[in-house]
Amino acid sequence: MNQSSSDWPLWEVFVRSRQGLSHKHVGSLHAADAGMAISNARDVYTRRQEGVSIWVLPADAISASSPADKDILFDPANDKVYRHASFYDLPDEVKNM
Numbered sequence: 001m002n003q004s005s006s007d008w009p010l011w012e013v014f015v016r017s018r019q020g021l022s023h024k025h026v027g028s029l030h031a032a033d034a035g036m037a038i039s040n041a042r043d044v045y046t047r048r049q050e051g052v053s054i055w056v057l058p059a060d061a062i063s064a065s066s067p068a069d070k071d072i073l074f075d076p077a078n079d080k081v082y083r084h085a086s087f088y089d090l091p092d093e094v095k096n097m
Helices: 034-045 067-074
Strands: 010-017 024-030 051-058
């Protein structure tokens, strides 16, 4: 029995542009395997030769935080004073930090 394209796994696509240094998420697509996902991503997301590198990841392999956990995850952690420059004594030779 052949698998239809709607049954294929979902892949997340990241493209590094000519100007950029990092890959940016550009979208998602369904593909049977990684090779097909890269080929389809090239056709769909770099039609005008915008990219120099493509990454594809199975969507189910990505773990993400919940926006509801924002305060817990991104709290500045004021109880960890060693993260602040004022915690350290600087030698007299160091004029600016």
